[in-house]
Amino acid sequence: MKRLAAAVAAMAVALPAPAAARPAPDPTAAEHGWVTSTLRHMSLEQKVGQLFVTYVYGSDATSPAPADRTANLAAFGVETPAEVVDRFHLGGVVYFAWSHNLDNVRQIATLSNGLQAASLRPGGKDEVPLLISTDQEQGVVQRMPAPSAQFPGSMALGASRSASAAHLAAEVTGRELSAVGIRQPYAPIADVNVNPANPVIGVRSFGSDPELVAELTAAQVGGFEQGARVTAVAKHFPGHGDTGTDSHTGLPVIHHTREQWERIDAPAFRAAITAGVDSIMTAHIVVPALDPSGDPATLSPTILTGVLRERFGFQGVVVTDALNMAGVRTKYGDARVPVLALKAGADQLLMPPNLALAYDSVLQAVRAGELTERRIDESVRRILSVKYRQGLNRSPYVDVEAAVAAVGAADHLAAVAEVTDQTLTAVRNDAGLLPLPGADRSVLVTGWNNAAFNPIGRLADGFTGRGSRTTALPATLPSAQAIANAATQADRHDLTVVLVNKAWDTAVGDPRASQQQLVAALVATGKPVVVVAVRDPYDIAHLPGVSTYLATYTYTPAAMDTLVRALHGELSPHGRLPVTIVAATDPATTLYPTGHGLTW
Structure with a gap:
């Protein structure tokens, strides 16, 4: 912990006490003046455009690759990202690797500048900069490519029990995003993962303890907004942590009573608001205790206006989760969803499946009197205020060379290592196998792997560098033949380390069940086996x-480096489970309680 404190000091961060509250800032005269003047000179079409945030295809704003031109034409009716921004008067753009926006640091910063140029019309009175966003939760959900700082995700930070570590991770992440022109990271996750079978949240949550989740959510809001001066987005309101359905593919129903919701789900969002969060993302979930209508929260005036705005007093920007997800499309058509979201109290409409249809639907709703222009102005004012506080009205462009120097800077990577070292959790060490004695051994490293991060290779290299004779044998979702081969190899080695990723997820026909079979075959050899969960810690129950058994909660290079050092006794595990692990066959039986963690 002393080294973590030194890393924080090196970043020149003045960390608030975990319970520190930062009220939402009142607009200054300058902010009010810019927002009012800008709004006054905007047409209705421009105002409606400010409400929308969408992806665009291409690594360059004006010269995308031919395939990206074709994709833009099919999705938006124009060929370049700049033309998409111009045609729809967009308020924001969200970056993804699959839309070819995130190749490298220089390219991302250049793309951001090109999109800002498209949004700003020199000499015009309607110049409005873009608010560029991406999902940078860290851990298993991160968009920035190497050499960016790759911190462990939320559940790993929950295992650290450190508000300072959470703050630092958010601050460094926010600084790197801001350097390339991204000012709205869709983080932190405020969901409390009380359902081990949650298919969509899991390690994206800080844990199952509402108090811990609230503390770390507030810390990350401070890191993003006070430290890095970017717009934090607490998500997914009113709480996605107890779902058994993925809202990308269905409409989850949360069966919490009102009292349970107040005790479990509400505290983290209250903490985020108290900490001054500028934006909150909605969830496409039904919560009958809050709204018995059956509408998802994204479309519920009772939840967004009645609870979030009026009861919780949130005055910032409400951004919907992606409107192309099944959870928000099951009850109403794509033309109605954006209108209903605005009527419910949303401000930013994220990724409608048909942008032209959504844009025209909102315009028609205003012209028909279903939505008033005054209601549109309310949302645009909130969005413009955030842009003003970001300084985008004064400095919308980024320095490309400065971005290249900032992303992956040495002090950032040192902070990654220091934070990650606090997160590794040793759950079982029954035979006292760890830490490993000496170095003269043969080691098989096998199991789940990832092409981008290659944790199998990173871990194998760590053993080799310490004198072991190492074999790397990736076996991601292995076939029966691959399992047999791995068992044969294990029998020829002194030690096997096997990585698993959501091995608990054994839905009918799910190939992830083969991970359980792989581990069983390795254990059956009688040779020492170390199992490492590189995602959900719940795997041990299966x-x-x-x-x-150890849990890293993530498979980043830094997590593998921390793991190999701990296996060799070069550091002691510090993490403690931020969730309760229950028996697979009897959820009423606790195997490992929240707070459990071994050390040596």
């Missing part, structure tokens, strides 16, 4: 016979 792996009988495992006596040595």
Whole structure:
């Protein structure tokens, strides 16, 4: 912890006390003046455009690759990202790797500048900069490419029990995003993951303890907004942590009573608001205790206006989760969803499946009197205020060379290592296998792998560098033949380390069940086996016979470096479970309680 404190000091960060509250700022005269003047000179079409945030295809604003031109033409009716911004008067753009926006640091910063140029019309009175966003939760959900700082995600930070670590991770992440022109990271996650079978949240949550989740949510709001001066987005209101359905593919229903919701889900969002969060993202979930209508929260005036605005007093920007997700499309058509979201109290409409249809639907709703222009102005004012506080009205462009120097800077990477070292959790060490004695051994590293991060290779290199004779054998969702081969190899080695990723997820026909079979075959050899969960810590409940088990919660290079050092006794595990692990066959039986963690 002393080294973490030194890293914080090196970043020149003045960390607030975990309970520190920062009220939402009152607009200054300058902010009010710019917002009012800008709004006054905007047409209705421009105002409606400010409400929308969408992806665009291409790594360059004006000269995308031919395939991206074709994709833009099919989706938006124009060929370049700049033309998409111009045609729809967009208020924001969200970056993804799959839309070819995130190749490298220089390219991202250049794209941001090109999109801002498209949004700003020199000499015009309607110049409005873009608010560029991306999902940079860290851990298993991160968009920035190498050499960016790759921190562990929320559940790993929950295992650290450190508000300072959470603050630092958010601040460094926010600084790197801001350097390339991204000012709205869709983080932190305020969901409380009380359902081990949650298919969409899991390690994206800080944990199952509402108090811990609230504390770390507030810390990350401070890191993003006070430290890095970017717009934090607490998500997913009113709480996505107890779902058994993925809202990307269905409409989840939360069966919490009102009292349970107040105790479990509400505290983190209250903490985010108290900490001054500028934006909150909605969830496409039904919560009958809050709104019995059956409408998802994104479309519920009772939840967004009645609870979030009026009861919680939130005055910032409400951004919807993506409107192309099934959870918000099951009850109403795509033309109605954006109108209903605005009527419910949303401000930013994220990724409608048909932007032209959504844009025209909102315009028609205003012209028909279903939505008033005054209601549109309310949302645009909130969006413009955030842009003003970001300084986008004064400095919308980024320095490309400065961005290249800032992203992946040495002090940022040092902070990643210091934070990650606090997160590794040793859950079982029954035979006292760890830490490993000496170095003269043969080691098989096998199991789940990822092409981008290659945790199998990183871990194998760590053993080799310490004198072991190492074999790397990736076996992601292995076939029966691959399992047999891995068992044969394990029998020839002194030690096997096997990585698993959501091995608990054994829905009918799900190939992830083969991970359980792989671990069983390795244990059956009788040779020492170390099992490492590189995502959900719940896997141990589904792996009988495992006596040595650790959780990294993520598979970043830094997590693998921390793991190999701990296995060799170069550092002691500090993490403690931020969730409760229950028996697979009896959820009423606790195997490992929240707070459990071994050390050596």
